[in-house]
Amino acid sequence: MTQRPNKSDSLLTACRRGDRRAQEAFYREHFSRLLPVCQRYLRTREEAVSVLNHAMLRIFQSLEDYQEVQKLEAWLATIVRRTALNFVRDEGRARRRFQPEHYDPPASVANAAPGALNAADILKLLHALPDHLRLVFSLSVLDGLAHEEIATELEITVAASRWRLAKARELLRGHYQYFNHINESLL
Amino acid sequence: MSKPDNNWEVHWQETMAGHEAGPPSDLDWGGMEQLLDATAVSIQPEPAAGSLPTLSSLSWPVWAIALISLLALVYWLGYRTAGITGQEKRVLSNQQVSTNITSTVTTSSGLTEALPTPKTNDGEESPIDTQKSNFFPKPGPAINTPETAGGPLRDAPPATFTPAKKDTTIRFLPSPEPSGGVETIPKEVPTAPAFPPPAATKQRSIQKYRGIRPLKILALPTNDEIWKQKVDEILQAKKIIALPPSRINNGHFPAYRRWN
Numbered sequence: 001m002t003q004r005p006n007k008s009d010s011l012l013t014a015c016r017r018g019d020r021r022a023q024e025a026f027y028r029e030h031f032s033r034l035l036p037v038c039q040r041y042l043r044t045r046e047e048a049v050s051v052l053n054h055a056m057l058r059i060f061q062s063l064e065d066y067q068e069v070q071k072l073e074a075w076l077a078t079i080v081r082r083t084a085l086n087f088v089r090d091e092g093r094a095r096r097r098f099q100p101e102h103y104d105p106p107a108s109v110a111n112a113a114p115g116a117l118n119a120a121d122i123l124k125l126l127h128a129l130p131d132h133l134r135l136v137f138s139l140s141v142l143d144g145l146a147h148e149e150i151a152t153e154l155e156i157t158v159a160a161s162r163w164r165l166a167k168a169r170e171l172l173r174g175h176y177q178y179f180n181h182i183n184e185s186l187l
Numbered sequence: 188m189s190k191p192d193n194n195w196e197v198h199w200q201e202t203m204a205g206h207e208a209g210p211p212s213d214l215d216w217g218g219m220e221q222l223l224d225a226t227a228v229s230i231q232p233e234p235a236a237g238s239l240p241t242l243s244s245l246s247w248p249v250w251a252i253a254l255i256s257l258l259a260l261v262y263w264l265g266y267r268t269a270g271i272t273g274q275e276k277r278v279l280s281n282q283q284v285s286t287n288i289t290s291t292v293t294t295s296s297g298l299t300e301a302l303p304t305p306k307t308n309d310g311e312e313s314p315i316d317t318q319k320s321n322f323f324p325k326p327g328p329a330i331n332t333p334e335t336a337g338g339p340l341r342d343a344p345p346a347t348f349t350p351a352k353k354d355t356t357i358r359f360l361p362s363p364e365p366s367g368g369v370e371t372i373p374k375e376v377p378t379a380p381a382f383p384p385p386a387a388t389k390q391r392s393i394q395k396y397r398g399i400r401p402l403k404i405l406a407l408p409t410n411d412e413i414w415k416q417k418v419d420e421i422l423q424a425k426k427i428i429a430l431p432p433s434r435i436n437n438g439h440f441p442a443y444r445r446w447n
Contacts, residue, residue: 020223027219028211035208049211053219057226119206122199141196142203 008072016063027056033073034080036119040138041084043127048084055083081143085153088135129168136161137168 011029014022031052038048038055059079066075117125126134135154139145140161145153147161154161408416422428 020220023223024216024220027216031211031215032207032209035211036203036206039208040203049215049218053215053222056219057222060223061226117199117202119202122202142200144200 009068012063012066015060023060030076034076036123037077037080038084039123040126040142041081041088041135047087051084051087052080054087055080058083082153085135088131089154125172129171133164133168133171136164137172140165 011022011026015026034055035045035048035052038052039045042048042051059076062079066072126138129137136150139150139153140147147158147165150156150161151158
């Protein structure tokens with residue numbers, strides 16, 4: 001049985017030829033799903049869009065290497081995540097020693113229930129974490145990577161990855177326990 | 188793969204997996220378009236493997252190197268051509284002088300002697316005396332024989348240079364102001380030196396200054412010598428005689444000389 005080429009395949013073929021209109025259509029199609037991947041690692045939307053554009057450029061350049069057997073969404077997300085990690089790693093080298101260890105969650109999320117947060121609130125809580133903790137927490141909890149993979153991605157040791165994940169959980173858990181205690185006392 | 192150990196982490200994971208941002212604005216796509224324009228080379232289809240690069244695909248350093256090489260080649264060729272032309276002009280001017288001198292000789296009495304111009308084997312006058320000139324040597328081993336030699340080869344040393352025998356047939360022309368009397372015309376007609384003249388000039392300069400000893404180039408006094416001269420001048424001015432140290436200085440006072 002022969003498969004008829006669908007719209008995505010024809011779009012990919014046009015992008016490989018360098019058709020600008022096809023590239024724009026491809027960009028607009030995958031932008032909404034790839035931007036949150038960048039936003040997990042970067043604080044502002046402008047930074048996330050800039051990194052996503054660079055990742056898209058890498059995608060357009062390496063479309064020849066894309067094999068149809070792979071799932072396109074996972075392949076795109078991997079490229080975007082690695083581009084964002086490279087950006088954060090390069091930026092973090094300069095200010096790694098000056099990152100604060102305290103956790104100051106935004107006030108708008110403070111009274112929300114722990115299990116009833118939407119994506120925007122989760123992003124706000126994540127961005128309140130220090131960079132080195134947020135990266136490990138996002139990679140481990142949201143992306144589901146193992147500590148060995150995280151250590152490879154961030155060029156750190158496995159023990160450091162475990163410690164950072166534990167520290168991030170402790171900060172977030174303490175935040176919820178604090179507000180749960182406040183809510184129970186109020187009741 | 189690490190699994191979240193809290194319920195809220197599972198909730199966060201599910202929420203973020205289904206999260207979608209808003210559609211991109213025109214500003215977002217504008218930034219992306221600028222990136223694509225800046226790296227348009229990478230978007231263009233790459234040439235097939237094994238094909239030669241086109242001229243438009245060459246980078247600017249290649250063009251710069253090619254241009255510099257071309258300019259250097261042009262300069263070298265021009266310098267080489269100019270050198271050959273200058274040499275030819277020099278030789279031709281020597282021949283012209285030689286021809287003029289051998290053609291007409293003005294004597295001290297005012298008579299102008301016209302010498303016959305050299306002729307070729309066919310009896311026609313040749314514009315350039317090829318027998319006297321070194322610039323057109325005849326091929327073959329007989330060129331250095333005294334019968335046919337018009338001069339030494341270029342590579343021959345100057346000492347072996349022998350002037351060519353000339354036809355000294357003299358024809359008298361009337362002078363505009365004849366002084367009368369019979370002039371003694373020398374048989375040897377002066378001719379301009381053939382190529383190469385610098386060796387003969389050097390030889391004459393050596394003969395001119397023979398027996399004169401050249402001056403020595405004196406070295407400038409060093410600092411030590413200058414200080415020594417100054418100290419000597421001061422000592423002489425104050426009439427101080429510097430005595431040499433005592434020969435007997437064996438550490439005892441008064442010193443004594445041990446004779447045994």
